[in-house]
Amino acid sequence: MTLPTVSLPALLRRLAGWLAALLGIALLAAWAWQQPFMAAPRMFWTLGRLPPPSHLPVPVQGVAAGRIADTYGAPRSGGRKHEGVDIFAPRGTPVVSATPGIVVSVRESGLGGRQVWVLGPARQRHYYAHLQDWAEGITAGTVVHTGQPLGTVGDSGNARGTPPHLHYGIYGSGGAYDPLPLLQANPLNP
Template identity: 40%
Template sequence: MILLLLSLSPISTYSMEEDASKENELRLALYKEMAAVTQVPWYTLAAVDQYEASVRRSRKDLPKQEGLIGIYFSPEDWYGALNPKKEGKGYPLSIQFFEGMGKDGNGDGKADYRNDKDVLYTFADYLSSYGASWENIKIGLWNYYKRDKTVSLIVGHMKLFQKYGNVNLQDHAFPVPLHSTYSYRSTWGDARGWGGRRIHEGTDIFAGYGVPVRSTCYGIVEMKGWNRFGGWRIGIRDINNTYHYFGHLNGFADDLQVGQLVEPGQLIGSVGSSGYGPPGTSGKFPPHLHYGMYKDNGRTEWSFDPYPHLRAWERAERKAK
């Protein structure tokens, strides 16, 4: 029995990767189909969908995603708050009468908030009423979400999808080269005293001064500069609404700027011991990279333990090599 399970493991893994690839192809085809109909760029629809799918995964008050599309409409928003019918398929004219948002996207004459095409077309139709320019899209997004941070995250996703031309941007890299000398263990939640009592919101990767620090993901540089706790630091936001924090750096990569798009493994800085004081303070502790991860769920942001992710990325990169 053990031999049988071992023999099936590679096939199972390959099947999962194949299924994910097929799902990405289907999602991309849906985005492009609705873009052709509504003139809203496909990468805008992909960005909104990616944002909302990530929010769904991080919140318990929203239903789990059932189909390919992660955009969620409550029955009240879909059918209209005063509409007595708030389940199953509704007729577009009735929904419109009660000022609901639901539209028919698959041509069956009905609007179902659980149907991928209906949902994607409904959101695309909403955005198209503002126009297809980036500025008009941002206005439409703000009027829908009423949150500056959400608009910023979606626009960042748009830039990534537009640049790379696909929606499969989930690859990761370990933050320092595997051939370098480094060590780390789980330190998230440990007590810290400098600047007041607080917990350690990350994992410390100890390495020598100047060891390259690399982006762990596809993302956009959201923050760069000095922090009295983290010293010279960089913050990168990925397409899962996760903020990757790199602290105590010795310096930054040449020409790295806020708003720049980065890839897994791309050089962003080097290991140092900066922090715990005014700009330029260094040497108050051994050189190391403080690596943290923070999740935005559409309402707030919190830190979570990056150690399991670091271990997984390290193993995957070693296996790939």
């Protein structure tokens, strides 16, 4: 069996055609990656490459880190332990994202009542619970930036009847951990 022979000019034309097709695909992919519909995949890719934060802003506007009591790990009903901190503020005070991220859940259920979950740097999950209301436009899949409104302080869920507050928790690959040291480490949080 003999292989067909191809002249060098024909081979170069074929190679140039393949290279032009690959270049076209690469240009189309680069263009698509920058489009608004790719904001969530871009953010997801970025979040996985970022390290966990070494400090965070307080996610309730106007509250200083020094005013937050260390209640992480405190006993709760049913043998539970408190997996976050409670940040007290007047009802309706804005709650903002402590990190850039992607909203992965907006729901009203369980102990947390009205809540927002944000996937943040190092793909840690940030939990904002007992909200009075959600911010306009906050839905699952929304890309958020640090300081972007998520909702307002309230007493929903099992906090009904208590002073209004935000329950703020952070969950990494090993489970919940205390966010207060990160809030206190931020030089902008008095």
